[in-house]
Structures are given as structure tokens and as C-alpha cells.
Amino acid sequence: MTSGQREGGCSCGEVRYRLTSDPLFVHCCHCLNCQRQTGSAFVINLLIETDLVQVFAGAPQPIPVPRDDGSAQTIFRCPTCQVAVFSLYGHSGFRFVRAGTLDDPAGVAPDVHIFTRSKVPWVTLPESVPAFEVYYDAKTLWPPESLDRRDAVLAARA
Ligand SMILES: [Zn+2]
Ligand SMILES: [Zn+2]
Numbered sequence: 001m002t003s004g005q006r007e008g009g010c011s012c013g014e015v016r017y018r019l020t021s022d023p024l025f026v027h028c029c030h031c032l033n034c035q036r037q038t039g040s041a042f043v044i045n046l047l048i049e050t051d052l053v054q055v056f057a058g059a060p061q062p063i064p065v066p067r068d069d070g071s072a073q074t075i076f077r078c079p080t081c082q083v084a085v086f087s088l089y090g091h092s093g094f095r096f097v098r099a100g101t102l103d104d105p106a107g108v109a110p111d112v113h114i115f116t117r118s119k120v121p122w123v124t125l126p127e128s129v130p131a132f133e134v135y136y137d138a139k140t141l142w143p144p145e146s147l148d149r150r151d152a153v154l155a156a157r158a
Contacts, residue, residue, distance in 0.1 A: 008085065008102040010078035015058035015085055019097065023048045024146040025138070026099070028110035028129075030119040033067050037075065037084070041120045044099035044110060045087075049153055053086065053095050060085050093153040112136060 009016040023046035034043040060076035067073050074088040086097040099108050113119075113131035125131050130141060139147065 006102055006104070006107060008097070010058070010081050010083035010085055010101065012078060012081035012083075013057075014080045015060050015078040015083075016056055017060075017085060017097075018054045018056060019046065019048055020052045020054060021048065023097070023108070024094075024149055025142050026108050026111045027096070028113045029115055030113065030117075030123075031115035032118050033073070034115075035118070035120075037065065041123055044105075044108070045096035046099055046102075046108060048095055048097060049149065050088075050093055050095050053097065062088070091154075093156070094150075112141060 004022075006019045007016065008019075025047045027045045027047065028042050029045060030042045035041060037043070058078060058080075061079045062074045062076050064072040065075050071090075075084045076086050076088070077084050083101065084098055085101045086095045088094070089096060099105050102108065110129055113125050113129060114135055115133075116125070116131050117133045119125070130136065138150070142150070
């Protein structure tokens with residue numbers, strides 16, 4: 001992962017955001033929900049503290065989207081062009097920023113591949129990146145500083 005600030009936004013330019021830190025971790029998710037939501041084979045999400053996502057133009061609109069397990073995921077979309085810029089799963093202290101909306105999508109690479117049980121067969125994963133049929137244990141995979149940052153958010157909102 002390269003370090004420093006990253007910026008991104010929607011297709012029409014109304015919504016612009018800045019990430020003021022490196023992400024905690026980068027997921028490439030091959031689950032059926034992500035495939036349906038994106039209309040693609042997988043999604044790449046930058047996990048980062050909500051406080052470190054500065055929206056400096058526009059107001060992404062939260063849309064509750066049903067998931068296969070009966071829960072809802074909140075997807076934040078540009079109110080005009082409706083492009084999804086980030087989402088919220090469960091804990092409001094974290095955002096899952098869609099890497100494809102970054103100005104430089106190639107500036108991040110997945111730290112882990114998850115839900116590979118529903119990966120499309122024509123996508124071949126690199127040997128060098130951990131991959132899991134379903135999910136994984138952050139404690140064994142995340143860098144210590146990311147775990148510390150995560151714990152700080154969880155403690156603040158407990
Ligand atoms: Zn837009
Ligand atoms: Zn997914």
C-alpha cells in the first residue's frame with residue numbers, strides 16, 4: 001500500500017471525498033451481494049474510519065440495501081448520478097470506500113480476497129494475497145497499527 005491522502009468521487013463530480021489516512025485494510029469481496037450491487041465480478045473496498053473520510057463536495061445519500069442474510073447495508077450514493085462511493089456495514093465508525101471511485105484506483109491493491117466460494121471461475125487470484133472461502137480473522141491478518149486504530153474506534157463508541 002502506498003501512503004498518503006487519496007481523493008475520489010462520483011461520475012458527475014458532485015460528490016468528492018478525501019481519505020486522510022491509509023486504509024485499515026483492503027478487501028476484494030467476491031460475495032453474491034457485492035456482485036449484484038456492482039453488476040460486476042467483485043468489489044474492492046477500502047476499510048477506513050468514518051472520521052477519516054472527508055466529504056468536501058456534495059452530500060452522499062444513504063440508501064438501505066437488502067442483503068441475502070436479511071440484514072441491510074447502507075450504500076452512500078451521489079444524489080444526482082447515483083454512483084455508490086462508500087457503504088456502511090453494521091458499525092457506523094467505519095466506512096467501506098469503493099476503490100473504483102478513487103481518482104487513482106490502481107493506487108490500492110487488495111490485502112485479502114473474501115467469499116471466494118462465489119468467485120466467478122474466470123478470475124484467477126494471485127498466490128501472494130490471502131484468500132478465504134468466506135471470511136477471516138482480522139487479528140491474524142491486519143497489521144498491528146490497523147488493529148490499534150480499529151480498537152480505538154470500537155472503544156470510543158462502546
Ligand atoms: Zn454524481
Ligand atoms: Zn461482498
